[in-house]
Amino acid sequence: MTAPEGVYAGVSARDRREARRAQLIEAALELLGTAGWQATTVRAICARAQLTPRYFYESFTDRDELLLAVFDHISRQAATVTLEAVTEAPDDARAKARAAIGAFVELVTDDPRKARVLFVEAMGSEALTKRRFETLRMFAMLVAAQGRSFYGMERSTDPLIEASALMTVGGLAEILLAWLDGTLHATREQLIDDCTDLFVATGEGALDVLRKRARGR
Numbered sequence: 001m002t003a004p005e006g007v008y009a010g011v012s013a014r015d016r017r018e019a020r021r022a023q024l025i026e027a028a029l030e031l032l033g034t035a036g037w038q039a040t041t042v043r044a045i046c047a048r049a050q051l052t053p054r055y056f057y058e059s060f061t062d063r064d065e066l067l068l069a070v071f072d073h074i075s076r077q078a079a080t081v082t083l084e085a086v087t088e089a090p091d092d093a094r095a096k097a098r099a100a101i102g103a104f105v106e107l108v109t110d111d112p113r114k115a116r117v118l119f120v121e122a123m124g125s126e127a128l129t130k131r132r133f134e135t136l137r138m139f140a141m142l143v144a145a146q147g148r149s150f151y152g153m154e155r156s157t158d159p160l161i162e163a164s165a166l167m168t169v170g171g172l173a174e175i176l177l178a179w180l181d182g183t184l185h186a187t188r189e190q191l192i193d194d195c196t197d198l199f200v201a202t203g204e205g206a207l208d209v210l211r212k213r214a215r216g217r
Helices: 013-034 042-049 053-059 063-088 093-110 112-119 126-150 160-180 188-216
Strands: none
Touching (some): 013 112, 042 063, 063 093, 063 112, 093 188, 112 160
């Protein structure tokens, strides 16, 4: 009995291709997160992954596409851990905020390569800078949706909700960048606590404004 077409050693062609793609992403993460985007060339990525350029172009059209895949891979992980943390946390604003912020900070500090990709290298590459901006907005929209749900304001169309979410997410990103580069001195727990307090204060301040606006109508 012969193996199905494209199957080698029990592994399909599609699975082998996906495995090679994963190897390239991991190799690019290592280079991008340690040596920086300028050193993360197609040649260096292929050497690190122990694959020929043929297999690089099998999955990616150019280096930027792979760098974006690395950035998106980390962003998806961040979205997953923060949403899981929010869901599992007690039904309390501070508890949910701390759980989400803590999960994110732990993700990017337990593996410093991920922090460097999100907060340092994304500032140097034009493609990554654009994706960083898009991702911050995406996270802000997640925060806005969570806030609407938590405070029972699903019907509100007031733009202050999105504005406060954008300010909070953008501010947290800058705080983390300052902490990572040593400008801001604090332990990881202090950082999480301080960010939590600022996050909740901003959210509850926006909520107070929204309620005052509603009463004034």
